Amino acid sequence: MEKFSITDKTEITRLPKRGVYDKETVYSILDEAMFCTLAYVRDGQPFQIPTGFCRIDNKLYIHGSVGSFYMRELAEKKLPVCISVTFMDGLVLARSAFHHSVNYRSVVVFSEATKVEDQGELYTVLEVFTNKLQPGRWDDVRKPDAGEWKATMVLSFDIQEASAKVRTGGPKDDDDDYNLDIWAGVVPLKIERKEPIPDDVLKPGIAFPDYLK
Template sequence: MITSRTKLTRLPKRGFHDPETIYPILDQGLVCHVSYVLHGQPFTIPIAYCRIDATIYIHGSVGSHFFRELAKGVDVCVSVTMIDALVLARSAFHHSVNYRSVVAFGKTQVVEDEDERWLVLERITEHLVPGRWADVRQPNASELKKTMVIAIPINEASAKVRTGGVNDDPEDADLPYWAGVVPLSTTYHTPIPDPDLREGIEVPGYLSWE
């Protein structure tokens, strides 16, 4: 649903409001930025997250000032951006970026149900590294007590996507400057073992990206 906060006025053809576009971007991103206002001062915090259905979840320390504020039930804006390429035009004015982004609005809620909390912690871990949750010591009662889980229902959201190549002005087509697209991607490198790792423990198969 398009609202006054999610309606795109600049290049509206790049805007999308359907879950089929929004959810895959949220599912691919690893870090979101949560923005809120406290006593007239805006704040933005980058943090790991996961999405379950139409809700974004984050977790952190119960002693965190940020999480104590979110626990009050505040309006927040959550953004996620994936950069796919640099678009280099012949003119500086027409340089651009190919990207996929989501901006969502919602009111924070503390997750109290223990089953839901456990599910969220599992999903955030799996969102960052699929296969990891079953291969670690899972949280104990003390750790769970120190952890706050926050739900942010996606009440309003929009995606904005830029694809394609250079959009130079026709009169610049013959200028003697290179133009084109430089693709970008997140690349996983060879895992570096902890120096104190017990001998004989091999790199898990889920960390093999070759």
Template sequence: MSTHTEPPYPQTPRTTPTRYRDRATWEREAVHAILDEGYLCHLGFVVDGAPVVLPTIYARVGDRLYVHGSTGSRPLRAAADPGMPVCVTVTLVDGLVLTRSAFNHSINFRSVVAHGTAHRVTDPAELAVALDALVDQVVPGRSADCRPADAKELAATAVVRLDLDEVSAKVRADDADDEPADLALPHWAGVVPVRTVRGTPVPDAALPPEQPLPPYLRDAG
């Protein structure tokens, strides 16, 4: 039985790194895995000729990325037709790479960079899907276990959509890389692993003592 694999994203000049090209990948599975694991993205755009970068939450639905914002934000208002050119980045840190020389210190990471034109989500059905996805990106299963946004809250919330047409991932997962002449130096070298760990949930003070912990929190790693 053959296994169907989606074709990779197309390579473009903007998604092809000029350094360490061997660390780049355009495979959909790799790109999606990084996006699905993260919590925050950085949304970059230009306002009045000056660059702006905002940290915010995001969620992937298929080959679309939804980014959360406020209707009071001037840049997000600019995402209405004809859209706003943006660059979205997501980075996960996996390790601190310590070498014998200061120059060769590095970080093991997984990252995604996406370019394109962002559009404001106005269709009610799509907006409902996007908002549920944004909640579930933080805690999977949470959107079904909380009150949906009311009309006033929806009016204050903006979501922009970026189709993942021009996107790539880059990964460093290597050991310390010292120069041969430095290997005899008396300094520790190696990798310090870094990982994000969820702690034990702390109930809200107003929560009834008998309120059970939801399964999606009990089972979360």
């Protein structure tokens, strides 16, 4: 199994047994996540931007307007960035307040931005991005015209350093506490897609797409 190297920046020092460095796990968490938070530094001050993204091979991609100040800044100044995604998969209810926890999967990536100039790469990214949001969608929609392509900026981030941190399973209580008359267990949390809501001005007679069923 291929792994990311453990570095000063990515080594999990708190609860190291929860650290995961294999690429398969890191990629699968990234691919399931609908958005990331991107952190960067300006004048010593940290900033965070939540944004959609997709992964292709060992690169993450974000997109935005060519007018986006922060995106231009990231690419032009080669600012170091930290990108993270987190899923909270469950509330872990222990018998003691102290041992309450959560089940989660998180990934932290360190990289820097490169502006994507290649038109083929740009097109592929937008297709992957759209189909990540909604599988099957790209083939169904009006594709970007020349003006829209020109208005779109895409940045790539080579996944130079990365680690995941994962907790699964039930509560771990102190030995003495297992005998207490307190319910313990896990409340699973799940992000669900609900029934799609058609646009108010949807053209009459348009079939509901198979990929949304």
